[in-house]
Amino acid sequence: MIIDCHGHYTTAPAxxxxxxxxxxxGLDDPAVMARLVxxxxxxxxxxxxxxxxxxxLQRARGTDLTIFSPxxxxxxxxIGNEETSLTWSRLCNDLIARVCALYPExxxxxxxxxxxxxxxxxxxxxxxxxCVKELGFIGCNLxxxxxxxxxxxxxxxxxxxxxxxxxxxxxxxxxxVHVSSSCNPCFHATGAHYxxxxxxxxxxxIQGDLFKDFPSLRIVxxxxxxxxxxxxxxxxxxxxxxxxxxxIEHVMQNVFFDTCVYHQPGIDLLLKVIxxxxxxxxxxxxxxxxxxxxxxGHYFDDTKRYIEASALxxxxxxxxxxxxxxxxxxxxAAKLGAGA
Amino acid sequence: MIIDCHGHYTTAPAxxxxxxxxxxxGLDDPAVMARLVxxxxxxxxxxxxxxxxxxxLQRARGTDLTIFSPxxxxxxxxIGNEETSLTWSRLCNDLIARVCALYPExxxxxxxxxxxxxxxxxxxxxxxxxCVKELGFIGCNLxxxxxxxxxxxxxxxxxxxxxxxxxxxxxxxxxxVHVSSSCNPCFHATGAHYxxxxxxxxxxxIQGDLFKDFPSLRIVxxxxxxxxxxxxxxxxxxxxxxxxxxxIEHVMQNVFFDTCVYHQPGIDLLLKVIxxxxxxxxxxxxxxxxxxxxxxGHYFDDTKRYIEASALxxxxxxxxxxxxxxxxxxxxAAKLGAGA
Numbered sequence: 001m002i003i004d005c006h007g008h009y010t011t012a013p014a015x016x017x018x019x020x021x022x023x024x025x026g027l028d029d030p031a032v033m034a035r036l037v038x039x040x041x042x043x044x045x046x047x048x049x050x051x052x053x054x055x056x057l058q059r060a061r062g063t064d065l066t067i068f069s070p071x072x073x074x075x076x077x078x079i080g081n082e083e084t085s086l087t088w089s090r091l092c093n094d095l096i097a098r099v100c101a102l103y104p105e106x107x108x109x110x111x112x113x114x115x116x117x118x119x120x121x122x123x124x125x126x127x128x129x130x131c132v133k134e135l136g137f138i139g140c141n142l143x144x145x146x147x148x149x150x151x152x153x154x155x156x157x158x159x160x161x162x163x164x165x166x167x168x169x170x171x172x173x174x175x176x177v178h179v180s181s182s183c184n185p186c187f188h189a190t191g192a193h194y195x196x197x198x199x200x201x202x203x204x205x206i207q208g209d210l211f212k213d214f215p216s217l218r219i220v221x222x223x224x225x226x227x228x229x230x231x232x233x234x235x236x237x238x239x240x241x242x243x244x245x246x247x248i249e250h251v252m253q254n255v256f257f258d259t260c261v262y263h264q265p266g267i268d269l270l271l272k273v274i275x276x277x278x279x280x281x282x283x284x285x286x287x288x289x290x291x292x293x294x295x296x297g298h299y300f301d302d303t304k305r306y307i308e309a310s311a312l313x314x315x316x317x318x319x320x321x322x323x324x325x326x327x328x329x330x331x332x333a334a335k336l337g338a339g340a
Numbered sequence: 341m342i343i344d345c346h347g348h349y350t351t352a353p354a355x356x357x358x359x360x361x362x363x364x365x366g367l368d369d370p371a372v373m374a375r376l377v378x379x380x381x382x383x384x385x386x387x388x389x390x391x392x393x394x395x396x397l398q399r400a401r402g403t404d405l406t407i408f409s410p411x412x413x414x415x416x417x418x419i420g421n422e423e424t425s426l427t428w429s430r431l432c433n434d435l436i437a438r439v440c441a442l443y444p445e446x447x448x449x450x451x452x453x454x455x456x457x458x459x460x461x462x463x464x465x466x467x468x469x470x471c472v473k474e475l476g477f478i479g480c481n482l483x484x485x486x487x488x489x490x491x492x493x494x495x496x497x498x499x500x501x502x503x504x505x506x507x508x509x510x511x512x513x514x515x516x517v518h519v520s521s522s523c524n525p526c527f528h529a530t531g532a533h534y535x536x537x538x539x540x541x542x543x544x545x546i547q548g549d550l551f552k553d554f555p556s557l558r559i560v561x562x563x564x565x566x567x568x569x570x571x572x573x574x575x576x577x578x579x580x581x582x583x584x585x586x587x588i589e590h591v592m593q594n595v596f597f598d599t600c601v602y603h604q605p606g607i608d609l610l611l612k613v614i615x616x617x618x619x620x621x622x623x624x625x626x627x628x629x630x631x632x633x634x635x636x637g638h639y640f641d642d643t644k645r646y647i648e649a650s651a652l653x654x655x656x657x658x659x660x661x662x663x664x665x666x667x668x669x670x671x672x673a674a675k676l677g678a679g680a
Contacts (some may be wrong), residue, residue, distance in 0.1 A: 012470050020589075022608070046592040088384025102354070112671075127384070144526075145526070149491070150490070150491075151489070151524055151527070153526070154525065154526075155525055155526050166633040176457075184491055185494065185495055186484075186485070186491040186493070186494075186495050186540060186544070187491070187540060187543075188543045188544070188546075188578075190574075190578065191543035191546065191547075191574070191575065191578045192536075192539055192544075195539055195565075195567045195571060195574075196532075196536035196539060196540065197537050198352065199532055199539075199567065200526060200527060200532040200536065203527075203528045203531035203532040204526070204532075205529075206526070206528075206531065207528060217560075223571070223574075224570065224571070225540065226565030226567055227536075227566055227570060228536045228603065229570065229606075230564065230567060230569065230570035230604065230609060231535060231563070231564070231601060231602070231606060232599070232603055232605070233601070233602030233606060233633065233640050234530075234531070234535075234563075234602045234603075234628070234629055235531065236633065236640070237602055237604075237628075237629030237630075237631050237640040238528075238530065238531045238629060238632045238633075241630065241631060251387065251435040261570065261571060261573070261574070262571070262573030262574045262577055263572055263573025263574075263576075263613070265572070265609050265612050266569075266570050266571060266609070266613075266615050267547060267572060268570065268609075269570060269605050269606070269608075269609045272605050273603070273605050273606075288574070288577075288578070289573075289574055289577035289578060289581065290577075290581065291577050291580045291581060293573060293576065293577065300573050300574070300576075300577040300671075301577075318594060
């Protein structure tokens with residue numbers, strides 16, 4: 001079985017995006033806001049949006065199940081206020097739930113949180129609980145920078161995040177640290193902001209003692225851990241300079257990297273320096289990079305090929321493709337166990 | 341010959357740091373500002389500050405010449421105003437010039453620019469010219485984020501940077517893109533801000549057409565290019581999605597990475613995916629990571645060992661150790677030619 005831990009609904013039906021467009025317009029125009037109604041999206045529209053995209057690619061590439069969340073770049077927590085974010089997040093999460101209901105073999109849900117700049121993360125706990133308990137979701141995406149590239153929120157080790165972590169622990173669900181679009185012209189979203197956020201989060205975890213306070217908290221850092229595996233020596237050295245325990249004890253009992261690294265040498269490095277038990281298969285498809293690599297003739301984001309072509313043993317590959325995800329997402333393991 | 345393209349004067353005599361301390365105090369206290377005088381630092385103090393640090397390590401590791409600049413984390417362009425930054429930058433640069441005069445075989449200067457948030461980069465051109473023409477410097481450090489972690493300056497492809505690039509081209513000197521300390525608690529300076537800035541700058545170059553406008557502009561991105569080599573497939577794919585030419589044509593005629601990557605697998609990746617002609621030997625010593633790697637028994641930042649242990653040919657190693665630096669820093673080549 002092959003579980004892709006990182007897929008976004010980047011192909012949602014037009015009505016969904018249209019609602020968001022009107023919602024944003026409504027922030028400046030009360031007449032538009034007054035006419036705003038939730039979109040009507042048919043099951044057929046949902047099927048169509050997936051059949052020629054994620055489902056086609058799952059079949060073509062031979063992956064089985066995608067841990068599926070709303071489009072990350074469209075979370076845009078910086079737009080509007082807490083209410084804007086809550087309305088949009090609920091709508092996005094409900095749509096994911098419909099996808100999962102239509103294709104229970106192919107998708108399992110992870111939610112977007114209704115974060116908003118300056119709003120305590122504690123306010124996101126209720127939507128997380130709703131998604132897990134009512135919609136059957138198995139995790140959440142946590143945005144370390146709801147300001148969209150201005151980095152005005154406290155670091156992830158700050159106590160203000162703790163109520164959300166408490167809820168995650170209570171529900172036994174992990175978070176993927178994932179920023180959204182950037183409204184700072186310095187940062188290209190998928191080329192700089194995403195990767196920077198991954199690197200930043202890891203360094204914050206080194207600086208703090210978060211996992212002493214939450215020994216069972218689990219965090220997935222996407223995009224292969226940002227710059228971290230490439231600079232693994234730097235991070236080991238910095239942990240030492242900051243008088244922290246070795247990374248394996250201090251961070252890597254709780255932090256996991258996905259395999260969204262779009263070339264063989266990058267994946268080979270990841271597999272070499274990061275313990276196998278900390279790596280989860282992910283592709284981010286359909287996502288950041290949609291083209292075909294002229295050097296290989298295959299999609300850049302067909303990361304399964306890189307894992308398969310690596311020097312790992314069959315048992316190690318199985319852990320990356322499925323075993324580790326079962327451990328990090330126990331609600332997925334329970335679902336699959338129940339379904340088996 | 342082995343040229344280290346990335347060394348900072350992190351061990352400057354106490355009087356130098358004391359001046360800075362008083363200068364910062366003076367921003368809030370006119371009485372302190374009124375008493376502020378330039379520090380008196382003897383040649384012996386300078387010798388002592390280097391003999392047990394950079395010079396000792398040069399000898400121990402077998403490197404010859406360090407391209408040497410003021411301590412990057414202390415540039416702190418975000419403190420005070422344009423005048424604060426100019427006074428401090430001139431002082432730092434003058435101190436580097438004294439180091440280079442005392443040890444002309446061991447050090448060659450690169451300057452700090454008197455950048456300040458909101459101040460046009462054009463205002464830094466005069467200090468660059470002074471350092472090159474009067475002090476014999478061969479390049480500069482360019483801070484893409486003078487705000488210190490708030491990223492309020494325009495991207496490096498913005499026209500506001502052009503007057504500074506024009507001066508660089510006129511003087512035939514490259515810039516190393518190098519941020520300073522972070523006053524944003526999200527970003528650890530050497531663990532997040534530095535690496536993020538490297539990644540961010542590279543992505544900005546992909547987005548723009550800077551090197552069409554300045555075909556002879558040369559930029560060094562330190563710390564092994566941030567996250568870029570690890571995500572080389574992502575950047576090739578993004579260039580394609582953004583309808584830019586292939587990276588080799590679009591960016592890599594003008595952009596170079598140093599080897600400040602503190603473990604063998606990271607260096608091996610760098611050497612594998614980035615063309616050899618784009619890689620300059622650098623160690624950042626004495627710098628970000630000062631300890632000994634318990635896995636190897638050697639200093640993390642003894643990057644010469646990693647290059648030597650790599651699979652490159654002797655000719656390729658020579659290019660990384662010296663040949664490429666001569667090409668990127670023609671004023672260094674001229675100096676060494678004259679000295680030979």
